[in-house]
Amino acid sequence: MTFPVVGMVGGGQLARMSHEAGIPLGIRFRLLSDTPQDSAAQVVRDVVVGDYRDLDTLREFARGCDVITFDHEHVPTEHLRALEADGIPVRPGPDALVHAQDKGVMRARLDAMGIPCPLHRIVRDPGDVAAFASEAARAAGARQDTGDADTGSGPGSGSGSGSAFPVPVVLKTVRGGYDGKGVWVVRSTAEAADPFKAGVPVLAEEKVDFARELAACVVRSPHGQAVAYPVVESIQVDGVCDTVIAPAPALPEQEAVQAQELALRIAGELGVVGHLAVELFETRDGRVLVNELAMRPHNSGHWTQDGAVTSQFANHLRAVLDLPLGDPRPRAEWTVMANVLGGDYPDMYSAYLHCMARDPQLKIHMYGKDVKPGRKVGHVNTYGDDLADVRERAAHAAGYLRGTIPE
Amino acid sequence: MTFPVVGMVGGGQLARMSHEAGIPLGIRFRLLSDTPQDSAAQVVRDVVVGDYRDLDTLREFARGCDVITFDHEHVPTEHLRALEADGIPVRPGPDALVHAQDKGVMRARLDAMGIPCPLHRIVRDPGDVAAFASEAARAAGARQDTGDADTGSGPGSGSGSGSAFPVPVVLKTVRGGYDGKGVWVVRSTAEAADPFKAGVPVLAEEKVDFARELAACVVRSPHGQAVAYPVVESIQVDGVCDTVIAPAPALPEQEAVQAQELALRIAGELGVVGHLAVELFETRDGRVLVNELAMRPHNSGHWTQDGAVTSQFANHLRAVLDLPLGDPRPRAEWTVMANVLGGDYPDMYSAYLHCMARDPQLKIHMYGKDVKPGRKVGHVNTYGDDLADVRERAAHAAGYLRGTIPE
Structure with a gap:
């Protein structure tokens, strides 16, 4: 039978449960796992242990797979493009996946589609965050005054004094966060310093009530x-x-x-x-x-x-x-x-x-x-x-x- | 975590689907498979390829398992007893399993328990089968005459002439049959010769209507x-x-x-x-x-x-x-x-x-x-x-x- 081989990158529980679901489908399941003890690696026959950040490892893994898919969003976009150039279907593809990898790209795209999101902005330093906090406070005040979510004018409700923000702000590294990691809720310029230390671009978002x-x-x-x-x-x-x-x-x-x-x-x-x-x-x-x-x-x-x-x-x-x-x-x-x-x-x-x-x-x-x-x-x-x-x-x-x- | 290891003997689809069911249970699944390509061996991490008829192979396989169970009934009873003597739980155990391995043992036990079974007898040659066919015909006739399943007397309805049986008889090798293999429906002494050629004891049963x-x-x-x-x-x-x-x-x-x-x-x-x-x-x-x-x-x-x-x-x-x-x-x-x-x-x-x-x-x-x-x-x-x-x-x-x- 010509039942296909699905290659999944990442050995976590999502891969484990995907393999479980793939058994009755009769498909072949191949896993790229960080270690032989990872959650999925314990239960899958065909396991390649290696680093998904290494293109040669990915290429070796992809050989013989009919399609590549993912347990996580951490594979670098350029590696996915390289696999596609090799003729391996990557699903979701890099052009779609980047919206789940990079919160800045995601927000820009949803804005362009007119899809409602929390107020947000890429920020470069705590000063940017303070300015964003004032804007978020104004927007919240406007919503309270008018009951209209879409008008951006109206008086600010925050104090604006010193380093304390009028409203708390959510800061997220644009890449790499999950389950609360890479996410901070900050209430002052002082608190806003930490997220910038990693050198990764930071997205500020209103703390949605x-x-x-x-x-x-x-x-x-x-x-x-x-x-x-x-x-x-x-x-x-x-x-x-x-x-x-x-x-x-x-x-x-x-x-x-x-x-x-x-x-x-x-x-x-x-x-x-x-x-x-x-x-x-x-x-x-x-x-x-x-x-x-x-x-x-x-x-x-x-x-x-x-x-x-x-x-x-x-x-x-x-x-x-x-x-x-x-x-x-x-x-x-x-x-x-x-x-x-x-x-x-x-x-x-x-x-x-x-x-x-x-x-x-x-x-x-x-x-x-x-x-x-x-x-x-x-x-x-x-x-x-x-x-x-x-x-x-x-x-x-x-x-x-x-x-x-x-x- | 001290989640246990289940060792399953046999790499068929029953083992494949057992592994599928074991993944969410979080148990470790170990397989003894005839070949690396068997149905279950394709999807299980921990596969030992070997012959279940070889005690050393079984012992090696069982080392590290918390319990041994089965995809099929073909493991020799004496090997199961040896594993038990080694301290490995075997479930079902050999004393139970023999009733699924040997149809003669099963029939004798169910008779002793008074559980209704088709009329049956261990037969040694086609002559035995002919005698059994006559008995089966009498029993069927009795049921027809009286509407009572439990009386064994009454006139036979078969012809009894020559080698043709008055009613067809089902012959089964007592061990090793499945899915119609090891089973014959015979209507004459001539037809009854084949099942005895393997040298395995043969069980005759009435062909139940x-x-x-x-x-x-x-x-x-x-x-x-x-x-x-x-x-x-x-x-x-x-x-x-x-x-x-x-x-x-x-x-x-x-x-x-x-x-x-x-x-x-x-x-x-x-x-x-x-x-x-x-x-x-x-x-x-x-x-x-x-x-x-x-x-x-x-x-x-x-x-x-x-x-x-x-x-x-x-x-x-x-x-x-x-x-x-x-x-x-x-x-x-x-x-x-x-x-x-x-x-x-x-x-x-x-x-x-x-x-x-x-x-x-x-x-x-x-x-x-x-x-x-x-x-x-x-x-x-x-x-x-x-x-x-x-x-x-x-x-x-x-x-x-x-x-x-x-x-």
Whole structure:
């Protein structure tokens, strides 16, 4: 049989779960992993251990692959172009992927598309940040005064005095951040100094007073077919995803459809191939703003493994292979995903056994990682008709595995 | 983390799908495979290539495993005892497994338990078979005359003349058969000669005039917890499983519960650990007889991958690790599994693409095997509320992949 070989760069849990989804598809899965012990490297037959930052390693890895895709966004754009020049399909391609790699490029592109984003600006030093803070304060004041999100005039509400900002500002390195890393919330010129020390360009964004975070996930294939998953609510704790509820509770149908259309439009205009997660802020004043883009399977889509007809992992693989996409519809009224973070105890096995005994319907997904405090080492999915019950079961299991719930 | 290592002997599709189910469980999976190209060996990290009939190979493989389990029943009993003597848990253990390895031992044990089976006898030559055929004819006649399955007297209905039997007889080698191999239906002394040529003991069984075949699948753990899956209907074509319907249509609740209790009783009394499939005949005169036992994940349980809360593969692994078992209940009203057999065309990929396009809800499970006519190379699962639709979708996909349906 001429079933193709998918090469995935990166040995994390996204690759691990992609391989799991690829087994029934009958495809061959090849992994480029930093170490032989990485989460995915433990479970994949065909593993190349090497550094994705080295072009020769990438080329050697890509030989014999029918397509290259990613567990993370860190492969340098010029290497991806080199692979394409070698004739290897890279999906998503570098021209799309750069929007998930570089927050400055992403913001400029979404601005050009007229897509609502938090107020933002590339800043070069703490003085730039102070000026941005004043502008953000004026914009917030204007919104409060007029109830109109789009007018930029109006009086500033901040104090502007000394080094304290009138409103807090979010600073992000344009490349390399994830899960709260490379992100700072600063309230003064003094606090704004740190982010510039790495020498990476820094993006300033208004600190959005959001009611909640949503995510719209879609999958698009090279021939242009696309599917949209239900819009979910994502609950972050300390900058890390804690819980995802599918679908987002009490989200009006029209807003959900608009968010799906927004994600489909971004996928189409940017030429994304594979899974695209659009992280959104739903503001207290009723706006929806794009927070981040991810062009790979994403934490906000883990619920699909047990809650949708076709998981994000299976559909990502189908997309990068240009196979027809699978049905993204939910199988249960409610599905809740809760991340399992490492706690103080390195051995989770007895807690894991307890969770299985307490809830025979619980779906546990472990990543094979050593436990370190705060590290994502797995997730659980629960589903059913009663949202309160489904949430409680997921939260209990995740908390018990972490060790924060004693019984 | 001290997550355990499960060693599975045999590199077929059952091991492949067990590994798939083991990835989210976070367990380590080790495979003993005949070749590096076997179905499971393509997708598992930790593969030992070797011969399961060689004790040294088995011992080397078992070193570092927390438990040994099986993709097939062919490992010699004395080797399993040797592994146990080495202190390696073997699950199911040799005392249970022998009932799935040796049909003579199985029949004797079920007789002792008073469990209804087809009329049967170990036979040594064609003359024995002729005598058995006469007895089977008398028993069938008695059932017809009285409507009572349990009386063995009454006049024979066969001719008894020459070498032709009054009723056909099923001959099976007591060890080594599967999927119709090692099984013959014979109608005369002349036809009965072949099965004895291998020198393996032969079991004669009445050819049961069944209305349909059912399967009751249960999973049992060492500490005695057990779960029962819904009883399914299994449709065989040319001795090979073609379609499984879950649950068995129009099976009265009481009969379904009796079949589940029968399977649970067999699992308990034989000390089975892991998945047990009890293949059953539902006769036209309303009896249920045990046909075969399998102590491993089984074709009649493949529907659970997409149709049950916990798949047979996940529950088999949980059982052999003595973890609490997962919920066996169905997720859809109807789930249908259809096996994909190889057809005349070695390349299935374009048919596979077509099937995905036609039915975005279709769940395809490919085994990574080369296509050979009649060989099981995958299966499909479909589910939904409308049994006719669910059956049509499964049958179409399986037929199209095989090449027997042109559109």
